[in-house]
Amino acid sequence: MRLTYPTNIKILRVPCTGKVDVMYMLRCFQEGADGVYCVGCLEGNCHYNEGNLQCRERVNHIHDLLEEIGIEGDRVRMYNLSSGEGPTFAKFAQEMTEHILSLGPNPLKAKPRKVAAPA
Amino acid sequence: MIVAQRKPFAEIKEMLQGYNKVLNVGCGTCVSVCLTGGEKEVAVLNTELEMARRLDDDPIDIQGHTIERQCDREYLAELDSIIEEGKFDALMSMACGVGIQFLAERYPLIPTFPAVDTSGLAVNQTVGWYEERCRSCSQCVLGFTGGICPITMCAKRLLNGPCGGTNKGSCEISNDQPCAWFRIWERLSGQGRLDSIKKINTTRGWKDQAPRNLMQPGYKKPEKMVK
Ligand code: SF4
Ligand code: SF4
Ligand code: FES
Numbered sequence: 028m029r030l031t032y033p034t035n036i037k038i039l040r041v042p043c044t045g046k047v048d049v050m051y052m053l054r055c056f057q058e059g060a061d062g063v064y065c066v067g068c069l070e071g072n073c074h075y076n077e078g079n080l081q082c083r084e085r086v087n088h089i090h091d092l093l094e095e096i097g098i099e100g101d102r103v104r105m106y107n108l109s110s111g112e113g114p115t116f117a118k119f120a121q122e123m124t125e126h127i128l129s130l131g132p133n134p135l136k137a138k139p140r141k142v143a144a145p146a
Numbered sequence: 147m148i149v150a151q152r153k154p155f156a157e158i159k160e161m162l163q164g165y166n167k168v169l170n171v172g173c174g175t176c177v178s179v180c181l182t183g184g185e186k187e188v189a190v191l192n193t194e195l196e197m198a199r200r201l202d203d204d205p206i207d208i209q210g211h212t213i214e215r216q217c218d219r220e221y222l223a224e225l226d227s228i229i230e231e232g233k234f235d236a237l238m239s240m241a242c243g244v245g246i247q248f249l250a251e252r253y254p255l256i257p258t259f260p261a262v263d264t265s266g267l268a269v270n271q272t273v274g275w276y277e278e279r280c281r282s283c284s285q286c287v288l289g290f291t292g293g294i295c296p297i298t299m300c301a302k303r304l305l306n307g308p309c310g311g312t313n314k315g316s317c318e319i320s321n322d323q324p325c326a327w328f329r330i331w332e333r334l335s336g337q338g339r340l341d342s343i344k345k346i347n348t349t350r351g352w353k354d355q356a357p358r359n360l361m362q363p364g365y366k367k368p369e370k371m372v373k
Pocket of ligand 1: 176
C-alpha cells in the first residue's frame with residue numbers, strides 16, 4: 028500500500044495508547060503543537076485490555092485542561108482502528124489535518140516565554 | 147490516607163495574579179497516592195499555569211519541587227536553600243491543609259497559596275477512586291457499630307439507628323449512597339451482635355469542634371516551643 032497522508036504530522040510511537048501520559052500531550056501544546064491525536068486499537072481490542080479506554084479518558088481530560096487554559100479543547104482527539112487498516116489511518120490523518128487547519132495555529136506559538144526552560 | 151482534590155484552575159490562577167516567580171511545592175506522600183499533589187500533578191499544574199499566563203501576555207516563571215512530606219520539618223528543611231536562592235515572590239503548595247500550613251509557617255514572609263482542597267480520610271477503592279471513611283472525630287464508635295463509621299457515612303451523623311429516610315439500603319440523600327445504619331445492622335446481624343446497638347448512646351463530646359493537640363504519654367513539649 029503506498030498511501031499518502033499529510034506530511035505535517037509527526038508520529039510518536041508508543042507500545043499502546045495506554046502509555047500516553049497527560050504530560051506528553053500537555054507538553055506538545057506547550058511547545059507549540061497545533062493539534063494532537065491518539066490512534067489506538069479498536070475499543071475491546073487493546074492488547075493490554077484497557078489501554079485505549081484509559082487513553083480516551085486522558086484525551087477527554089486534556090480537552091478540559093486546554094479549555095481551562097484558554098485553548099480550543101478540540102485540538103486533541105482520539106481515534107481507533109485495527110492495525111490492518113492503513114487507508115483508515117490515512118483518512119484520520121487527513122481529517123485531523125483539515126480540522127486543525129480550520130482552527131488555525133496554536134495561539135501560544137506567537138507568545139514569548141518568561142524563562143527559556145519549561146516549568 | 148488523607149485525600150485532597152485539586153482546586154479549580156480558575157481559582158488557582160486568580161490567587162497567583164500579580165505574582166511572577168512562584169515555587170509550587172508538591173508532597174510525596176498522601177496527596178501523591180491520591181493523584182492530586184505529587185510530582186506529576188505539580189508538573190501538570192505548572193504547565194497549565196505557564197501556558198495560561200503566556201496566553202494572557204503576563205508570563206510567569208513557575209518552578210516545581212516535590213518533597214517527601216510537607217508535614218515534617220526534616221523534609222521541609224530541604225527547601226530552605228532553594229527558596230533562599232530562588233527569590234520567589236510566592237509559594238504554592240499541593241499538600242493537604244496540614245502541609246500547606248507547615249510550609250506557610252516555615253517561610254512567614256512569603257505568601258503561600260493552596261492548590262488543593264483537602265477533603266478527608268479515605269480508602270483507595272481502585273486507581274483514582276477514594277472513599278471517605280473517617281472524620282477523625284476523636285471518639286471512635288467503630289467498636290459497637292461493627293467497624294462501619296456512622297459519623298462519616300450517615301449524612302446526619304446519627305448514633306442510635308437510622309432516620310426515617312433510610313430507603314432499601316440507601317440513604318435519602320442519594321440512591322448511590324448506602325445507608326450507614328442499614329450496613330451496620332447487616333454487619334452486626336452477620337456476627338450475631340445486634341445487642342451492641344440496642345443500648346442508647348447519649349450526647350457526644352464533639353471533640354472535633356475545637357482545635358486538638360495530641361501529646362503522647364511519656365513525651366512533653368520542648369521548653370522553647372511552649373508559648
Ligand atoms: S503534608 Fe499532608 S499529604 Fe503530605 S505527607 Fe503530610 S499529611 Fe500527607
Ligand atoms: S467514629 Fe468514625 S469519624 Fe470517629 S474516629 Fe471512628 S471512624 Fe473516625
Ligand atoms: S495495544 Fe492498547 S491501544 Fe493498541
